[in-house]
Amino acid sequence: MSTQTPLLEATAVCKQLGSQQVVQSLDLEILPGQCLGLIGPNGAGKTTTIRMLLGLSKPDSGSISVFGLKQPLFSRQIRAQLGVVGQFDTLDPDFNCEENLLAYGRYFGIPAKTIIERTPSLLEFAALGHKAKARIDALSGGMKRRLSLARALVNGPRLLVLDEPTTGLDPQARHLMWERLNRLRKEGTSILLTTHFMDEAERLCDQIVVIDHGRKIAQGSPRALISEHVEPHVVEVFGPGLMDALPQFTEYSDRLEQSGETVCFYGQEPHRLLQALEAMPALRVLHRPANLEDVFLKLTGRQIREAS
Amino acid sequence: MNNPFFVSRAWLPVFLRNFMVWRKLFWPSLIGNIAEPLFVLVAFGFGVGALVGSVRFADQELSYLVFLASGSICASTMTAASFEALYSAYSRMSPQKTWDGIMNAPVNLNDIIFAELVWAGFKSLFTASAILLVMLALGISYSVKLIAALPLLFLTGICFASLALIFNALAKGYDFFTYYITLFLTPMTFLSGVYFPREQLPPALGMLADVLPLTASVNLVRPLFLDEWPSAPILPLVTLIGFALISFSIASRLTHKRFGLA
Numbered sequence: 001m002s003t004q005t006p007l008l009e010a011t012a013v014c015k016q017l018g019s020q021q022v023v024q025s026l027d028l029e030i031l032p033g034q035c036l037g038l039i040g041p042n043g044a045g046k047t048t049t050i051r052m053l054l055g056l057s058k059p060d061s062g063s064i065s066v067f068g069l070k071q072p073l074f075s076r077q078i079r080a081q082l083g084v085v086g087q088f089d090t091l092d093p094d095f096n097c098e099e100n101l102l103a104y105g106r107y108f109g110i111p112a113k114t115i116i117e118r119t120p121s122l123l124e125f126a127a128l129g130h131k132a133k134a135r136i137d138a139l140s141g142g143m144k145r146r147l148s149l150a151r152a153l154v155n156g157p158r159l160l161v162l163d164e165p166t167t168g169l170d171p172q173a174r175h176l177m178w179e180r181l182n183r184l185r186k187e188g189t190s191i192l193l194t195t196h197f198m199d200e201a202e203r204l205c206d207q208i209v210v211i212d213h214g215r216k217i218a219q220g221s222p223r224a225l226i227s228e229h230v231e232p233h234v235v236e237v238f239g240p241g242l243m244d245a246l247p248q249f250t251e252y253s254d255r256l257e258q259s260g261e262t263v264c265f266y267g268q269e270p271h272r273l274l275q276a277l278e279a280m281p282a283l284r285v286l287h288r289p290a291n292l293e294d295v296f297l298k299l300t301g302r303q304i305r306e307a308s
Numbered sequence: 309m310n311n312p313f314f315v316s317r318a319w320l321p322v323f324l325r326n327f328m329v330w331r332k333l334f335w336p337s338l339i340g341n342i343a344e345p346l347f348v349l350v351a352f353g354f355g356v357g358a359l360v361g362s363v364r365f366a367d368q369e370l371s372y373l374v375f376l377a378s379g380s381i382c383a384s385t386m387t388a389a390s391f392e393a394l395y396s397a398y399s400r401m402s403p404q405k406t407w408d409g410i411m412n413a414p415v416n417l418n419d420i421i422f423a424e425l426v427w428a429g430f431k432s433l434f435t436a437s438a439i440l441l442v443m444l445a446l447g448i449s450y451s452v453k454l455i456a457a458l459p460l461l462f463l464t465g466i467c468f469a470s471l472a473l474i475f476n477a478l479a480k481g482y483d484f485f486t487y488y489i490t491l492f493l494t495p496m497t498f499l500s501g502v503y504f505p506r507e508q509l510p511p512a513l514g515m516l517a518d519v520l521p522l523t524a525s526v527n528l529v530r531p532l533f534l535d536e537w538p539s540a541p542i543l544p545l546v547t548l549i550g551f552a553l554i555s556f557s558i559a560s561r562l563t564h565k566r567f568g569l570a
Contacts, residue, residue: 056411057568076316080414090409094329103328106321107413155413 013062022048024214035191037205045214083157098132105154126150142173198293230290231266238262239283312560315422318415322423341435345384378533379502382525389432389465393472394485397424432465451535464525467548470555477562521551
């Protein structure tokens with residue numbers, strides 16, 4: 001693909017927890033400036049993978065190097081150049097926003113004076129310029145996540161690791177988070193992202209790795225994955241009488257998927273199906289281009305994964 | 309890789325983090341820490357002291373008030389260090405996930421545990437110093453040798469913080485600490501010659517009391533109140549240092565296990 005040296009390289013990584021093989025022979029690579037999305041259902045091995053990449057857990061076999069340094073042997077030197085936003089907020093509830101940045105920057109050995117100089121621009125970036133003295137419990141969920149992001153940037157990291165950065169946020173807060181992450185990407189920051197939201201992965205990532213049961217099952221750019229794995233047109237239908245009438249529509253699509261009360265028709269050419277559906281005006285019909293969620297559901301199945 | 313005695317200088321910013329929080333809560337924390345020991349001192353020292361008169365310690369007669377003051381300052385140090393390394397450290401470790409956040413920076417778990425240890429020692433020393441100042445103001449003792457009590461009380465705090473960190477590593481919730489306090493710390497206070505001379509204990513209990521770290525602390529600190537040096541300081545010093553080193557290494561191992569880093 002390129003002759004650039006990867007910032008992060010994982011080769012044939014395996015990890016067993018208890019009797020379960022959580023990660024199996026996983027390869028990953030992040031090039032400078034790239035945003036890599038790691039997606040997979042609950043229990044697919046994402047969190048375990050992230051923990052190993054951060055050096056918090058040792059792989060049973062395989063190798064991981066970050067910035068050319070072996071993990072977990074050089075974990076401390078690696079973390080000095082990483083920015084991490086974990087799945088859960090670990091902000092310090094005893095401090096206000098600017099004190100959080102000060103305390104966190106000191107863990108990197110950055111002098112207090114330097115951190116205090118950087119604080120206004122970091123808070124501004126997080127759209128928290130007016131909240132410098134606010135206590136953490138007075139912040140909304142979106143503000144906390146953005147402060148976590150600002151905190152992860154305090155050391156000017158070469159690679160940002162974001163574990164489900166927008167889980168639990170309302171749409172406005174998610175859009176603001178995406179806008180900020182895209183701004184970082186334009187500035188050349190490399191990002192590793194895990195997410196449950198396919199629209200998020202599609203918007204932010206250059207490369208997507210889909211994992212399930214600890215294995216990589218697909219990899220590529222969002223567009224490449226969509227064109228490779230699913231038909232370009234999707235017609236989503238739900239409403240009264242749909243299930244009984246279903247057989248008369250099947251011939252108009254290449255493939256259909258049923259989840260709950262909704263049926264998705266996948267095909268190269270949707271117009272005949274749309275015409276046929278006009279015969280049942282009570283149905284709700286949505287015609288849209290195929291997206292990453294369709295790929296994800298096709299590859300990992302539609303059954304619910306209970307938290308494991 | 310996880311040598312429990314390997315600590316990098318990254319422990320210092322973690323200590324400073326706790327210090328920054330404490331500075332904000334200075335007054336409530338001070339009052340909370342010294343009020344109870346002073347109530348005990350007034351109620352028992354002046355009240356019971358009037359009934360008891362004097363007691364014997366190391367072949368010397370001393371007033372019950374001095375006896376109690378010199379013992380209870382050790383017990384208060386023990387309590388302050390234990391509470392900090394149990395409840396407060398647990399809050400930071402588990403519900404607040406402060407430790408998880410710190411470990412994403414170039415700080416290792418052992419640096420954090422060590423910082424918590426020194427922090428609990430510092431806080432207990434602060435409590436002890438405040439109590440000591442009040443005792444001086446009450447005229448309980450005027451000995452200049454009490455300056456030597458400060459490092460000894462710091463060592464006492466470190467010793468009990470190390471022990472507490474073991475239970476911190478094992479805790480599934482705050483309730484667990486109640487057992488440690490009521491089944492271990494409270495009886496130890498009664499066995500260690502804080503409230504009454506250990507010679508009053510039945511011989512079997514007396515032998516047990518001899519090896520307890522709080523006994524060691526009391527044996528080192530009490531003579532200083534009488535303007536004397538401890539006559540046999542080696543054994544109690546070795547007891548305190550030994551308990552501290554062994555407990556810290558166990559606490560470190562168990563905490564690494566808890567975090568899946570063993």
